Amino acid sequence: xxxxxxxxxxxxxxxxxxxxxxxxxxxxxxxxxxxxxxxxxxxxxxxxxxxxxxxxxxxxxxxxxxxxxxxxxxxxxxxxxxxxxxxxxxxxxxxxxxxxxxxxxxxxxxxxxxxxxxxxxxxxxxxxxxxxxxxxxxxxxxxxxxxxxxxxxxxxxxxxxxxxxxxxxxxxxxxxxxxxxxxxxxxxxxxxxxxxxxxxxxxxxxxxxxxxxxxxxxxxxxxxxxxxxxxxxxxxxxxxxxxxxxxxxxxxxxxxxxxxxxxxxxx
Amino acid sequence: xxxxxxxxxxxxxxxxxxxxxxxxxxxxxxxxxxxxxxxxxxxxxxxxxxxxxxxxxxxxxxxxxxxxxxxxxxxxxxxxxxxxxxxxxxxxxxxxxxxxxxxxxxxxxxxxxxxxxxxxxxxxxxxxxxxxxxxxxxxxxxxxxxxxxxxxxxxxxxxxxxxxxxxxxxxxxxxxxxxxxxxxxxxxxxxxxxxxxxxxxxxxxxxxxxxxxxxxxxxxxxxxxxxxxxxxxxxxxxxxxxxxxxxxxxxxxxxxxxxxxxxxxxxxx
Amino acid sequence: xxxxxxxxxxxxxxxxxxxxxxxxxxxxxxxxxxxxxxxxxxxxxxxxxxxxxxxxxxxxxxxxxxxxxxxxxxxxxxxxxxxxxxxxxxxxxxxxxxxxxxxxxxxxxxxxxxxxxxxxxxxxxxxxxxxxxxxxxxxxxxxxxxxxxxxxxxxxxxxxxxxxxxxxxxxxxxxxxxxxxxxxxxxxxxxxxxxxxxxxxxxxxxxxxxxxxxxxxxxxxxxxxxxxxxxxxxxxxxxxxxxxxxxxxxxxxxxxxxxxxxxxxxxxxxxxxxxxxxxxxxxxxxx
Numbered sequence: 001x002x003x004x005x006x007x008x009x010x011x012x013x014x015x016x017x018x019x020x021x022x023x024x025x026x027x028x029x030x031x032x033x034x035x036x037x038x039x040x041x042x043x044x045x046x047x048x049x050x051x052x053x054x055x056x057x058x059x060x061x062x063x064x065x066x067x068x069x070x071x072x073x074x075x076x077x078x079x080x081x082x083x084x085x086x087x088x089x090x091x092x093x094x095x096x097x098x099x100x101x102x103x104x105x106x107x108x109x110x111x112x113x114x115x116x117x118x119x120x121x122x123x124x125x126x127x128x129x130x131x132x133x134x135x136x137x138x139x140x141x142x143x144x145x146x147x148x149x150x151x152x153x154x155x156x157x158x159x160x161x162x163x164x165x166x167x168x169x170x171x172x173x174x175x176x177x178x179x180x181x182x183x184x185x186x187x188x189x190x191x192x193x194x195x196x197x198x199x200x201x202x203x204x205x206x207x208x209x210x211x212x213x214x215x216x217x218x219x220x221x222x223x224x225x226x227x228x229x230x231x232x233x234x235x236x237x238x239x240x241x242x243x244x245x246x247x248x249x250x251x252x253x254x255x256x257x258x259x260x261x262x263x264x265x266x267x
Numbered sequence: 268x269x270x271x272x273x274x275x276x277x278x279x280x281x282x283x284x285x286x287x288x289x290x291x292x293x294x295x296x297x298x299x300x301x302x303x304x305x306x307x308x309x310x311x312x313x314x315x316x317x318x319x320x321x322x323x324x325x326x327x328x329x330x331x332x333x334x335x336x337x338x339x340x341x342x343x344x345x346x347x348x349x350x351x352x353x354x355x356x357x358x359x360x361x362x363x364x365x366x367x368x369x370x371x372x373x374x375x376x377x378x379x380x381x382x383x384x385x386x387x388x389x390x391x392x393x394x395x396x397x398x399x400x401x402x403x404x405x406x407x408x409x410x411x412x413x414x415x416x417x418x419x420x421x422x423x424x425x426x427x428x429x430x431x432x433x434x435x436x437x438x439x440x441x442x443x444x445x446x447x448x449x450x451x452x453x454x455x456x457x458x459x460x461x462x463x464x465x466x467x468x469x470x471x472x473x474x475x476x477x478x479x480x481x482x483x484x485x486x487x488x489x490x491x492x493x494x495x496x497x498x499x500x501x502x503x504x505x506x507x508x509x510x511x512x513x514x515x516x517x518x519x520x521x522x523x524x525x526x527x528x529x530x531x532x533x534x535x536x
Numbered sequence: 537x538x539x540x541x542x543x544x545x546x547x548x549x550x551x552x553x554x555x556x557x558x559x560x561x562x563x564x565x566x567x568x569x570x571x572x573x574x575x576x577x578x579x580x581x582x583x584x585x586x587x588x589x590x591x592x593x594x595x596x597x598x599x600x601x602x603x604x605x606x607x608x609x610x611x612x613x614x615x616x617x618x619x620x621x622x623x624x625x626x627x628x629x630x631x632x633x634x635x636x637x638x639x640x641x642x643x644x645x646x647x648x649x650x651x652x653x654x655x656x657x658x659x660x661x662x663x664x665x666x667x668x669x670x671x672x673x674x675x676x677x678x679x680x681x682x683x684x685x686x687x688x689x690x691x692x693x694x695x696x697x698x699x700x701x702x703x704x705x706x707x708x709x710x711x712x713x714x715x716x717x718x719x720x721x722x723x724x725x726x727x728x729x730x731x732x733x734x735x736x737x738x739x740x741x742x743x744x745x746x747x748x749x750x751x752x753x754x755x756x757x758x759x760x761x762x763x764x765x766x767x768x769x770x771x772x773x774x775x776x777x778x779x780x781x782x783x784x785x786x787x788x789x790x791x792x793x794x795x796x797x798x799x800x801x802x803x804x805x806x807x808x809x810x811x812x813x814x815x816x817x818x819x820x821x822x823x
Contacts, residue, residue, distance in 0.1 A: 074428040298634035299579040345751045353578035357741035361797035368791035460638035467631040504649035510642035
């Protein structure tokens, strides 16, 4: 008997108060699938991820995570955010950061126990950072910080993993490592949703892709969906076919916050 | 117990408390908020003095309102936390000045609020300091990990399903309570140094929160006690002496960290 | 007393001088306050305010009332340089500013406390004496305010650039130490100018609140200046009238500096509530 989809949108519109984030979403994601979210900055990729986490409501249509509401599913979701907004001088070690992923299961007023420490060690081994566990987080390289954040997302043994632009600024070695980890996770039945600009990576590791541009432009298997006409709908004329493969001529680099919270200045 | 022994006990307890809460202030980047709070509790103290009540109680009442105002105002668009702290600071100080000027024959003078008088602390003041210290330590022991997570990665904290609001309120409440109990001992303005400097010094010389906190506590106690002894030796205001000793530790830590930083680079090269 | 008090009060020479003082400070602090607001330098300005205090103390100790301004001036400049350097070296965190701020204040307290009867002196130094501003002091205030405004006017484009686009300004070679130092020095001058009149702490209010009112009212950069200056001037004038009425009519002794600041804050609250209400109505109309 087929189990319920891990993630399911039915003609959903996701909106922040006062502004529309994303409309026309219809999508089912099953266990063990890797799905890419592709679209220009401001298209709604982060909005979709935040909706799965329960931070952005569906103002119309339906959204079901692990068969229920986002809030109920939160314990089984792992989320890997972008790391550029973290204070590099903050006195916290890699191990402490990964342990943060266990806080919800540890609960309020309690301290992490042996099971938690073992889970942290396992997650660090999985991303290959065991030797750096005691290093201050800010002292790690960009790629190592990303892997640390991935370990934090994995430490609670999630069924659904959300990755927000995880490949930004990674060197080849780290990219390959991340690809390998995603492949292992899908093989073990975890569903992975990853937002990215990098179409090569989408082809390398994802089964399905969702094209976004304020609305859902298209979704489906990678080869059928990453076609020039559909990409042009999502990106405008920055898509082109080169040597038989469609690429983007001006991939946007850098993090662009899609929801404008005034940033707290440190002074 | 003589008055000097009482002052010493207060310096010890207050120094420890400021080490704990100062760690929260420094890591959550709340130094301006704390400064604004210290200036703005001044009218509460004056009003209490006019009404014949305990000035600490007046300051406490004022601080509750101020925490709320600053939190709400900080969220208004195009205003933000900087402006909120600035407005609360200046209007609070102006209000205190106004109340004081309208009552020129007030029994307690400006310096008590601003500079404190640790040599005349009452047993009640010491007990209050002790109570807040116990509460602060308990808070860190019980919700320390949530404090850490929300401070280091606020959006990750929210994404994990926690509500940052209650942690914020706890942190601000602890800060306000510390400012209030510090007032009779070192005054409202000078308490900033005792709150911020030991923790800032600890941050410069440690790499993890689990070490920063105890170092801040030790430096806080040292500042309070050494400052008190120095004030007796050189016949200067105790509040001022404690402030300068704490600042001195900060400068020391600054120098040490710069020197260590350079030698670490040399060792790598 | 009828409505004539609104201008008749100022026929008295001391009131006229007080009015001139607040108007001068309104212009200087309104203009400079806009940049303080845009650059988020409220806390740094607070640092300068407290840095001035030991200067006032030492100046007074050395040369009585005449020495106040020189002491303040020296301390303010030292403070401005220190804070600018600390900010550029990455030490400008709010913790550093807080420690500098209280240390300077602490130094002042320690010096003052070694003298007899220091409480009265302390009050004068902290709260200023608006109603007893002499012609000589008024001239000093005018000169300092003028220099502060000229400094900003001369570097206006660079200040604007730096405020909006730190990295772009740096890349264009125009966002550096000089621009930041000039603004901090201008703030320091305004603080010194106001310190004798309304007390250094209340000057901070003139730097922060009028610009905040401006931000509530408009999004256009150029309009911020007139709004800030007008708010400050209006509060100054109204504050003096209220203080005068209270003391002459009701025999009270309100601090004139505090009155001005409280009127200014009341104005801010009114504008804030109005702006929040306007936003609510606009949102409701959209739905």
